[in-house]
Amino acid sequence: MSAIGLSADEVKPVLLQLLKASEKNWDYIEADNYQVLVQTFWELQEAKLAEDEKKGNKDDFLLGKRPRMEAIELYEDQASCDVEVFSESLGFAQDPYTPMNDIASGTRESSQVQGGSSATPTVMVQTVTDENDNDGLQRIYQHFMGDITKGVERISISLVDEYGGEELPNFVYIRKSIVYQSACLQISLARISDADCCSSCLDDCVAQQLPCACACETGGSFAYTVEGRLNDKFLEDCLSMKANPQQHHLFFCQDCPLERAKNEHFPAKCNGHLIRKFIKECWVKCGCAEGCGNRVVQRGINCNLQVFMTHAGKGWGVRALQDLPRGTFVCEYAGEILTNTELYERNMTAGGKGRHTYPVTLDADWGSEKTLKDEEALCLDATYYGNVARFINHRCYDANLTDIPVQVETPDRHYYHLALFTVRDVKAQEELTWDYGIDFADDDHPVKAFKCRCGSRFCRDNKKLKRKLVVVLDD
Numbered sequence: 455m456s457a458i459g460l461s462a463d464e465v466k467p468v469l470l471q472l473l474k475a476s477e478k479n480w481d482y483i484e485a486d487n488y489q490v491l492v493q494t495f496w497e498l499q500e501a502k503l504a505e506d507e508k509k510g511n512k513d514d515f516l517l518g519k520r521p522r523m524e525a526i527e528l529y530e531d532q533a534s535c536d537v538e539v540f541s542e543s544l545g546f547a548q549d550p551y552t553p554m555n556d557i558a559s560g561t562r563e564s565s566q567v568q569g570g571s572s573a574t575p576t577v578m579v580q581t582v583t584d585e586n587d588n589d590g591l592q593r594i595y596q597h598f599m600g601d602i603t604k605g606v607e608r609i610s611i612s613l614v615d616e617y618g619g620e621e622l623p624n625f626v627y628i629r630k631s632i633v634y635q636s637a638c639l640q641i642s643l644a645r646i647s648d649a650d651c652c653s654s655c656l657d658d659c660v661a662q663q664l665p666c667a668c669a670c671e672t673g674g675s676f677a678y679t680v681e682g683r684l685n686d687k688f689l690e691d692c693l694s695m696k697a698n699p700q701q702h703h704l705f706f707c708q709d710c711p712l713e714r715a716k717n718e719h720f721p722a723k724c725n726g727h728l729i730r731k732f733i734k735e736c737w738v739k740c741g742c743a744e745g746c747g748n749r750v751v752q753r754g755i756n757c758n759l760q761v762f763m764t765h766a767g768k769g770w771g772v773r774a775l776q777d778l779p780r781g782t783f784v785c786e787y788a789g790e791i792l793t794n795t796e797l798y799e800r801n802m803t804a805g806g807k808g809r810h811t812y813p814v815t816l817d818a819d820w821g822s823e824k825t826l827k828d829e830e831a832l833c834l835d836a837t838y839y840g841n842v843a844r845f846i847n848h849r850c851y852d853a854n855l856t857d858i859p860v861q862v863e864t865p866d867r868h869y870y871h872l873a874l875f876t877v878r879d880v881k882a883q884e885e886l887t888w889d890y891g892i893d894f895a896d897d898d899h900p901v902k903a904f905k906c907r908c909g910s911r912f913c914r915d916n917k918k919l920k921r922k923l924v925v926v927l928d929d
């Protein structure tokens with residue numbers, strides 16, 4: 455029982471009741487790793503909670519201290535279910551949020567679910583009993599919705615060891631509270647696939663170098679290799695533009711929407727926006743198949759990711775459970791699309807408190823416009839809706855991921871997708887990080903910057919240094 459976070463004192467009265475009721479039938483109590491005992495324990499807790507709620511008491515045992523998971527109670531004895539059922543159980547059925555990656559919608563006559571765990575990407579959550587982060591797990595489930603796409607048909611949930619291998623004993627099934635210290639919830643996204651077809655018989659723009667308008671946007675060749683990774687030249691160009699923006703194009707708006715949102719009447723001067731390289735993925739007008747090599751981001755996550763509690767005081771973080779070669783697509787950064795004015799108002803009303811994410815400005819193509827209307831100056835806010843990417847922590851300059859603008863379906867470049875790719879080979883279990891581009895010295899930014907604990911020797915957060923210096927001088 456202690457392995458699932460229950461103390462002897464809590465369990466003993468339940469055990470005594472069970473012994474009495476079963477006339478000391480230990481075989482019955484011990485069966486399936488004490489499943490009856492665990493089940494009875496939670497049932498009694500629920501009954502107590504219902505009783506307390508009736509009396510108006512709040513029992514923090516179930517409501518606060520333990521990670522709550524009633525949303526997934528459905529799966530008690532069921533390892534997998536349809537995505538719609540899962541969404542409904544999480545209360546997202548009526549939500550206006552539309553899942554991204556619309557790749558399979560209405561285009562396939564007969565669909566089949568891809569089989570075998572190696573073909574099925576997974577996202578995992580390390581379950582940690584952390585009394586300071588009571589809503590942590592709730593938040594995590596909320597954000598998985600961003601990874602569930604229309605191309606995903608079934609979702610399966612299982613409890614595995616920290617490295618995603620061994621399945622754990624069934625008594626810690628997904629129920630009201632999981633309090634297994636170092637286990638992970640593995641969420642497998644089973645995709646609709648071209649199961650009747652092998653990849654080589656598909657129309658494949660990248661492999662066959664088919665003449666395709668999408669390639670023109672990346673300088674005449676495709677941004678992807680036949681293995682589905684970024685080609686070196688494209689990645690190098692993107693990295694060098696980011697590292698030395700002054701050598702490339704920085705675009706300065708005459709009337710910057712970011713500054714306009716802060717001060718409508720007297721906007722400050724624009725700080726400059728990098729004109730970025732875009733990937734244009736094949737889309738409905740190309741006529742190629744969905745298995746085309748120039749459709750990578752739109753197919754969604756394709757590697758095994760884990761949300762885990764970092765030891766560096768940064769909260770939750772993300773790592774992969776497999777080695778990722780340079781140029782691998784990890785996931786996209788999903789969030790609500792807001793205008794900068796809406797974001798600014800949202801931040802002002804929230805007072806910057808309780809925020810978990812740093813919004814991303816979708817300004818990669820602002821340079822091609824003379825004047826941007828308010829409704830075209832967009833950003834992504836993952837505070838309320840997002841996907842696994844909103845657990846990826848920041849690292850100054852030498853992060854192992856970079857973000858690249860990708861056009862998926864819509865040719866309107868205000869609504870591009872932001873995809874995260876590895877910039878070097880990344881080992882399994884290594885934390886995945888990206889540079890949020892925060893200016894730690896900007897005290898006027900609507901979202902207050904956190905104290906950076908990235909550990910990089912290039913860390914830009916000089917405030918930490920200043921604080922240390924003051925101590926030295928005082929001494």
Ligand SMILES: C[S@@+](CC[C@H](N)C(=O)[O-])C[C@H]1O[C@@H](n2cnc3c(N)ncnc32)[C@H](O)[C@@H]1O
Pocket residue numbers: 767768769770771809810811812843844845846847848849904905906907908909
């Ligand atoms: C997008 S979230 C990342 C996930 C977050 N760690 C969590 O537990 O939800 C960004 C927040 O994570 C924390 N964070 C990210 N990178 C950090 C860093 N280098 N140092 C300290 N905190 C960091 C900050 O609180 C930041 O506001």
